Amino acid sequence: MTARLPANILIGAVLVALVAGAAVLSAVWTPYPYAAIDVANKFAAPSATHWLGTDQLGRDLVSQLMAAAGNSMTVAVVAVGIGCSVGTVLGLLAAARGGWVEEIIMRLSDLGFAFPALLFAIMLAAAFGPSLSMVVIAIAFINIPTFARVSRAAANQIWRREYVFAARAAGMSSFAISRDHVLPNIAAPVIVQATIEFAVAILVEAALSYLGLGAQPPAPSWGRMLAEAQTLMYLAPQLAIWPGMCIVTAVLGFGLLGDGLRDISDPRLARQRSA
Amino acid sequence: MSYFLARRIAGFLLTLFVVSIVVFAVMNVLPGDPALTILGLDSTEEARAALRGRLGLDEPVVQRYLAWIGGALHGDLGQSYSFDVPVSGLIAERLPLTLSLAVSGMALTIGLALTMGLTAAARHGRAGDWAIMLLSQLGIAVPAFWLSMLLVLLFAVKLRWLPPGGFPGWGDPVAAARSLVLPTVALALVQSAVLARVTRSAALEVMRQDFVRTARATGFAPRHVLWRHVLPNALVPIVTIVGLQFAGLVTGTIVIENVFYLPGLGRLLFQSIANRDLITVQALVMLFAAIVVTANFLVDIAYVVIDPRLRAQRA
Numbered sequence: 001m002t003a004r005l006p007a008n009i010l011i012g013a014v015l016v017a018l019v020a021g022a023a024v025l026s027a028v029w030t031p032y033p034y035a036a037i038d039v040a041n042k043f044a045a046p047s048a049t050h051w052l053g054t055d056q057l058g059r060d061l062v063s064q065l066m067a068a069a070g071n072s073m074t075v076a077v078v079a080v081g082i083g084c085s086v087g088t089v090l091g092l093l094a095a096a097r098g099g100w101v102e103e104i105i106m107r108l109s110d111l112g113f114a115f116p117a118l119l120f121a122i123m124l125a126a127a128f129g130p131s132l133s134m135v136v137i138a139i140a141f142i143n144i145p146t147f148a149r150v151s152r153a154a155a156n157q158i159w160r161r162e163y164v165f166a167a168r169a170a171g172m173s174s175f176a177i178s179r180d181h182v183l184p185n186i187a188a189p190v191i192v193q194a195t196i197e198f199a200v201a202i203l204v205e206a207a208l209s210y211l212g213l214g215a216q217p218p219a220p221s222w223g224r225m226l227a228e229a230q231t232l233m234y235l236a237p238q239l240a241i242w243p244g245m246c247i248v249t250a251v252l253g254f255g256l257l258g259d260g261l262r263d264i265s266d267p268r269l270a271r272q273r274s275a
Numbered sequence: 276m277s278y279f280l281a282r283r284i285a286g287f288l289l290t291l292f293v294v295s296i297v298v299f300a301v302m303n304v305l306p307g308d309p310a311l312t313i314l315g316l317d318s319t320e321e322a323r324a325a326l327r328g329r330l331g332l333d334e335p336v337v338q339r340y341l342a343w344i345g346g347a348l349h350g351d352l353g354q355s356y357s358f359d360v361p362v363s364g365l366i367a368e369r370l371p372l373t374l375s376l377a378v379s380g381m382a383l384t385i386g387l388a389l390t391m392g393l394t395a396a397a398r399h400g401r402a403g404d405w406a407i408m409l410l411s412q413l414g415i416a417v418p419a420f421w422l423s424m425l426l427v428l429l430f431a432v433k434l435r436w437l438p439p440g441g442f443p444g445w446g447d448p449v450a451a452a453r454s455l456v457l458p459t460v461a462l463a464l465v466q467s468a469v470l471a472r473v474t475r476s477a478a479l480e481v482m483r484q485d486f487v488r489t490a491r492a493t494g495f496a497p498r499h500v501l502w503r504h505v506l507p508n509a510l511v512p513i514v515t516i517v518g519l520q521f522a523g524l525v526t527g528t529i530v531i532e533n534v535f536y537l538p539g540l541g542r543l544l545f546q547s548i549a550n551r552d553l554i555t556v557q558a559l560v561m562l563f564a565a566i567v568v569t570a571n572f573l574v575d576i577a578y579v580v581i582d583p584r585l586r587a588q589r590a
Contacts (some may be wrong), residue, residue: 068404114294114568116526119560125299126548126556203418207530210420211545230534231426237428244421252416 009260015253019246022066023073030063035218043236055225055239056232065246067220071132072250076201079136084141084194090144092153092182095159096174105148112145117204125213133214135214139201154186188265195258203224206247222247279579287572294564295347297338302557312553333404343557352558357550361482362558364541372442373539376458376528381521383463384470391467392474393501399479407471414468420525423461423534430457440535458535462527466520473516477509484508510581518574522567524543529563 026034031051038058038125046053048230051062090109094102115123121138158164158181167177209223217224222243229239310323310332327333331342346353352362395407429441437457443450481487482505490504491497529541536542540559547555 018455099280111290111297113571114290114564115297116522116567118526119563119567122529122548123298123301123556123560126553126560149417199416206418207420208416211530211533213548226421226424233424233428233432237432240421240424240428244418244424247418247421248413252413253420255412255416272390 003242006260006263007195008256009264010260012253012256012260015249016257017269019069019250020073020252023069026063026066026070030060030066032060032063034060034063034067034220036063037055052242053238055074056228056236061177061239061242064220064225065222065242068222068225068243069246069250071215071219071221072202072205075136075139075205076198079139079201080143080194080197082140084147087144087147087149088138088151088183088186088190090148091153092155092178092186094148094152094180095155095182102152106152109145109148112142115142117142117200118207120210121204122211122213125208130213130216131213132219135205135208139204143197143201146197147190147193150189151186154189158182158185180262192258192262192265195254195261199254199258202247202250202254279281280576283575285573287568290568291565294568295344296340298557298561298564299343302337302553303336308508313553315551323338347558353554355547355552355555357555362555365555366540366558366562367388369539369543372537373446373525373528373541376462376502376531376537376539377521378457379455379459380462380466380524380527381517383459384466384524385517385522387463387467388470388474389506391471393478393506395471395475396482396505397501398477399482400440404475408475411471412467414465417465419461419465420530420534422464423457423531426457427535435529441535442535442537454535454537458516458531458537461534462524462531466524466527470513470516474509474513477512478505480506481505484490511578514577514581515574518570518577520543521570525563525566525570561583 036059038054041050041054041058042056044050044054044058050060050062052065054060055064061140069258090105095107111205117139120142121135124134124138125131155178164177165180167181181264205214206223206226209221210227212224214220225243226240229236229243232239309329310326311318314323314326331339334342343353350363354360354364355362355365358365391407391411395404398404427439430437438454440454442454445451478501487500487504490500495504528539529544531537532539532541533545540562543557544559544563546552547559
């Protein structure tokens, strides 16, 4: 018997698969090279040769959107990956050690909440110059406190379980207990959080690239495509539609997936939310 | 109560202090030579040395930090390198616009979100509830800057009802207000999506309680029960998110001002980054972070005002 998956997980998974699929595919194939300029063919309407038409330089829109998906997903995977790993290790350490170690880690993570991701990224871009790696660092950094909190809260509960007491009595070190018993049991909330943070990362990358602080030309990015489209709003309003749709698809997909996974991993919460 | 307040105030001041250190460190210590950043790679060593002297960069870091923070406490944020005027003057000039945008955005967010959230809660499980929740799920996923562009496309390019951007100044209040309509709506639509969801679930939680049933049984109109009995008791989670959202809204203005070419603090921040005006950037980043920290602090205090039970617990 297969349990019926909630609608939000299904829809979320389909949307994520769509974006992730385009991202992976773009690494090996796009209809045209995304930066190939063909001025004679500029502002072409959607057709069999250019499915969504071309932009002001005659570049194929579909190819650009696909390559941008690759860019966006890479930023999200690397940034959330770093933030999640470092944050979870800190959270595990806080829970394992307690006392002043926990206090310091948690107070420092409070500090992270004083800097919205966008502001932090702007500060880094101003100090070090705008680039995609600055965006990755900023998003990763801002994610550390979030994951430290989530993993510490979950880990503290595991540390009170009897099998952990047993492991301790058997002489296992706190490191080994954290690795073998705590980490596998806090994976669910951490994965849920990561899915949600993916959505945030994609939004922040898009906003920063839109502002000119993220992906630099000719690197493709949905945010930068929108910035270029804005100057052509009267001439070619259609250019302002597709990149935005891509951002919404990706963010909505990860958001729905994260919500759905959270409901599954914490049924009490699901009851509360749907009540 | 006073112990709780004192603790919170101490925590607030400590956070501000540490935030100022982080901002100062990122802007001053890590990137190497600020004079090089400001003047560019093709500058001469003499020019850089002269600028370092002017900016006081030859002094020890701790001394420079103390000078910066001491000046800031007295309203002196240094001299803007690119505008060649005091940074505090630049900020004072642009603050009203950003503040109006943030406050009107917040007001519209709260109005929209409470109406949507309570309506959804009252129609729980029915079509209206689903429609509102679907809309808010979508609203969370739409980047504010893209929504702005769509609004411009519709209301400025197609219908020509409102200006696509720019700001005529406060001299003509009607024109000024008109140019703030689209930015405010763009900010509020996205933010109210989150708040509407929180309002809905908080209201549903309260609606199950006995006093709500009693109020209904007494014969109060459903709308009266919703706004007078349910809402006040659902305020704690709502206020938490409002506080967080004010922070989001303030950073949101940075983006929105750039979409609509509004000469506020966000636009100033970008001009300063483009001009490599690190002194102005540093002051503005600190200001934005301070606003966020203050908003979080006020939320903490607001809990106690809203919920008398917390007051008793924390006394």
